[in-house]
Amino acid sequence: MTKTYAVIGDPIDNSLSPNIHNAAFKKLGLDCTYIAYRVPKGELAAGVESLKKIKISGFNVTIPHKVAMIKFLDTVDENCSIIGATNTVSNDEGKLRGYNTDxxxxxxxxxxxxxxxxxxxxxxxxxxxxxxxxxxxxxxxxxxxxxxxxxxxxxxxxxxxxxxxxxxxxxxxxxxxxxxxxxxxxxxxxxxxxxxxxxxxxxxxxxxxxxxxxxxxxxxxxxxxxxxxxxxxxxxxxYGYEMLLGQAALAFKIWHGIEAPYETMKKSILGMF
Ligand SMILES: NC(=O)c1ccc[n+]([C@@H]2O[C@H](COP(=O)([O-])OP(=O)(O)OC[C@H]3O[C@@H](n4cnc5c(N)ncnc54)[C@H](OP(=O)(O)O)[C@@H]3O)[C@@H](O)[C@H]2O)c1
CATH class of the missing domain: 3.40.50.720 (NAD(P)-binding Rossmann-like Domain)
Incomplete structure (x- = not known):
């Protein structure tokens, strides 16, 4: 079954993350897809619930939810607890695990x-x-x-x-x-x-x-x-896109357990400018 990933936040329409991750899936032939999902401030609980319902495999978190997302997590890694914010979540059969790759x-x-x-x-x-x-x-x-x-x-x-x-x-x-x-x-x-x-x-x-x-x-x-x-x-x-790629490559490794195809990801965003 195709695995689904997402980035949640608001605004989200200009996010480069779907391009980066979908390019990596294509390169490695993974049966996965990555979408941008607008979750407005104040609607995080409902947003997380709907992601769980569709059995999301993992998601990135961006403005304005990086801090608020912490309370919906079952576990957090060390960087998450030091920084007090998460940008990467994996869904392990309903258990949400938080990471911070920023x-x-x-x-x-x-x-x-x-x-x-x-x-x-x-x-x-x-x-x-x-x-x-x-x-x-x-x-x-x-x-x-x-x-x-x-x-x-x-x-x-x-x-x-x-x-x-x-x-x-x-x-x-x-x-x-x-x-x-x-x-x-x-x-x-x-x-x-x-x-x-x-x-x-x-x-x-x-x-x-x-x-x-x-x-x-x-x-x-x-x-x-x-x-x-x-x-x-x-x-x-x-450049700022290098940080974006760095955090995406680390999220990729957390979700898929393999090295991210960095050069493919880089080409995918440089092609967007
Ligand atoms: N490249 C990457 O991977 C990456 C990752 C994360 C974030 N970013 C970018 O980094 C930026 C900040 O993100 P964030 O998550 O830290 O946002 P944030 O928590 O909302 O913080 C915004 C920061 O920008 C300042 N600011 C906003 N508008 C300003 C203005 N007109 N004049 C002066 N200062 C202003 C704020 O100052 P006040 O405290 O005075 O409000 C605050 O210091 C965004 O552009 C985001 O896209 C990039």
Whole structure:
């Protein structure tokens, strides 16, 4: 019988996950299909119930359900419980098992480039769910310090407290307070949604240079303003679609127990832009 997988969230119509996973199924000849399923905020309980009814084999979880989904799970893995959010669920005969592949998915392109994280200084722009998984990733890899810059200082402060709790030094600032300090950092990461609609970079790129690593987790468009400016300044660039692929490849391995066909998945999303 064909196995069905899904991504749930709202909005969901622009999700690249169905293309990535369906391309992998086709490449490996797996009798599986992957759909995008819109589940509005407040309707998660009914959404999960309907997924169980159709005997879904597994699903990804995106905005706005990553935290709320936790209470519907029977088990959670270690990353899930550290981060307090899930993005990958498997259905083991009615038992829902939660995982979080965002953290390792974020780290994957950094590791592929052999960029050292230990003792590095990080400027993390944003303090939402993705920024939380990223903070956990930098803590795990023993970065020295994270400066969290966010529109709402209160949210940056809350994330800095989480960072301290999991053992990494952190401070919180507003976006304006970043000024021209970008060159003080080894990694500059955009984890806000700024750039999705072609907005200008959330921080000044003036002092970004060839020693900077600039990672923009916005995956569409590929070349955000932050990326374009940083490229001109000679920085090492990591694209948002690489995190998307990293987390998808890990989810694939959890569900199917085999390595994901990474290059096939990559081609499937690059063909979408
Ligand atoms: N590439 C990937 O695999 C991947 C994975 C996860 C997420 N993402 C992307 O990462 C982004 C954030 O996702 P999330 O789950 O962390 O969302 P979230 O929890 O809703 O957090 C949104 C973040 O963006 C900031 N923000 C939103 N609009 C802003 C604006 N107009 N000006 C300044 N700051 C603004 C928010 O600041 P406030 O605290 O002030 O509201 C907050 O820090 C999204 O674009 C998402 O698509 C990519």
């Amino acid at each position: 953290m390792e998915g974020f780290l994957d392109p950094i590791k592929k480039r052999n960029l050292p994280i230990k003792d590095s200084k990080v400027l993390l722009i944003g303090a939402g769910g993705a920024a939380r998984a990223i903070t956990a990733g930098f803590a795990k890899e023993k970065a020295r310090k994270i400066t969290i810059a966010n529109r709402t200082l209160q949210n940056a402060n809350a994330l800095a407290q989480f960072a301290h709790k999991i053992g990494i030094d952190a401070n919180a600032v507003t976006l304006d307070q970043v000024g021209e300090t970008a060159s003080d950092y080894n990694f500059i990461v955009n984890a806000t949604s700024i750039g999705m609609k072609g907005e200008p970079s959330p921080i000044s790129t003036k002092t970004i240079n060839e020693k900077s690593v600039v990672y923009d987790i916005v995956s569409k468009p590929i070349n955000t303003d932050l990326i374009q400016q940083s490229k001109k300044n000679g920085a090492t660039i990591i």
